[in-house]
Amino acid sequence: MSFVTTAAIEVKAGGRAVRVSSPDRVLWPQVGLTKADLAHYWAQLDEVGLRGYRSRPVHLHRFPKGIGGEGFFQKRIPDRRPDWVRRTHIVGPNGTASDALCPTDVAHLVWGVQMGTIEFHPWPTRSWEPDRPDELRVDLDPSPGTVFADVRRAAAATHELLTDVGLAGWPKTSGKRGIHVLVRIAPRWDFVEVRRAAVALARELERRVPTLVTAAWWKEERGERIFVDFNQNCRDRTVCGAWSPRPTPTATVSAPFCWDDLEHIEPGDLTVSNAVAHIHEHGDPHKMIDDTAGSLEGLLELAKRNEAAGIPDAPWPPTFPKMPGEARRVAPSRRAN
Template structure:
């Protein structure tokens, strides 16, 4: 057996890009190496740059492979090459970070070499950091929801956008859901864009009750598709077009034509299949930058709908110690460092309460990835709404009680990297 190579240097658009440990297997199931991922992004470079190029991005680095949690790096590495641009973003917390901006295929190869599997750009251009030029509609299915329901909601969202003078460009999320990207003129602030997105979500829910929901609190959504308007908040990023997602089959967030949305399935778009599709069909989103529209229609809709219903809070002026008081009978099962640990804790709890499990629907089990200081941790809760009140277990000791902030110190001026 030959020894693994330490590095391979690629010539990309006149730049040399060093790929360290090119033979490292990143996706064991299809056997994809780090160099395979770099070559994939070079094959679809124009499309990937249409989604992520020229935008500051958070580096989501899987340095230990897809089996381990990624860490989020806002600041650009100090020793970045001269073909990597930067932009300094200021966050709502008052902190700031000089973030990475890629503009060419060499930049794509460079960020992948850092361990970035998917690309997570902000919805602004580096030249104007205060005015988004993209509204993002994230159709997030609850457990128990199938693809056909997601498609139905996507079609209704497209109609709402059309009715308000906007064009939605669909792509698979690379997981179970779908994204609609909407180019807009860079004239509105982040709060205005988020308000427009929330109004869109509320109108989709109004047109498709039971199929779609704009309810922010997960336990209140039932088996519906959540139209996640909060992906338009200032600090949020989403995986952009042609991003590889950290799932075992190396699934890709793939731009679609509306005519193919209903007949496709997310799992058919992978690192193995997308370059061939791209070479044969081109990029269905090739015209997206020529379709920038106005938010005036959605903002008028916001006035017509009036203020959104606010979530109930705990007693006292601070909302019950800063915590929301749920209207649902929730109990917390576990807090863990990794998702496998969360699922193991859930199974232990289920084994102790088989009679309760029998009454639950898929949407009653809530396993949430929570943002920590630089990575995710996981919270497991169960909604007992379908369990007879007399049979509901009390909140007990957690099956696992991980503290994501244990041992952390926060120096003045931290950027939350």
């Protein structure tokens, strides 16, 4: 149980003083980390923490009572907020519009903590290019029966494939059981084309390592393989951002790492308690992520080959309208003969 006894504090971040109420509210009971601890975590990360969120729409996964309480996603930020908090207009797949948090300094993330946010989920777009992603995301999602060593092997195969098509991948742990690979791209393609490239990548990985990786959307078809969740590249879909904490008992974070360290990482290595010290000792593995923007032409060529072979588009999420060329959006076990 959390007890709140301390008055609000001010946390210095990004050149601002951010008011944080109920600072001694315990968010992670098992390790005793409080709201103040989380606010100071982001303030200490500073520009390293901001890198994955700067000028992007960000969804907030809020746990006002800590991870033991109910969590909920918030896309629209409230009208009542400090006048320096920036927002940006976003439109979902069904046309619903809202104004999302758009960090321009790390104070915005500390303000998110004040709102009870544990997870920050950035869009793959910048505020000035809302319809053209500058990032393709490879979400390696372990199925039941797989272990983290399998995720590592899938990540290595992803690295090899990205290199073959002329793209640079920037890996990070998901903070739970998986790995995300972020791929910076030129903002030349819309969400449909970026997802098309992601589907091609998933299918090519499955072709190369079929006993390890699957591109099957339906769970009943995946088996004990790592699923490449291509639909995380749809409009309004997000993954947990770099250095964001997760609502796990030990306050693990989604931790960037270098490819050379792939064989040594574990999903629980870095937490809110030790991530800042780790960066001070080893540096920021994603420091150069914004320096180069790649092309999707290689992956889109793979997509063209699949289409020429008569392979339909993979199913879209149920919240999206039926798309041209899409396979049947019905699980195989429920289809009529």
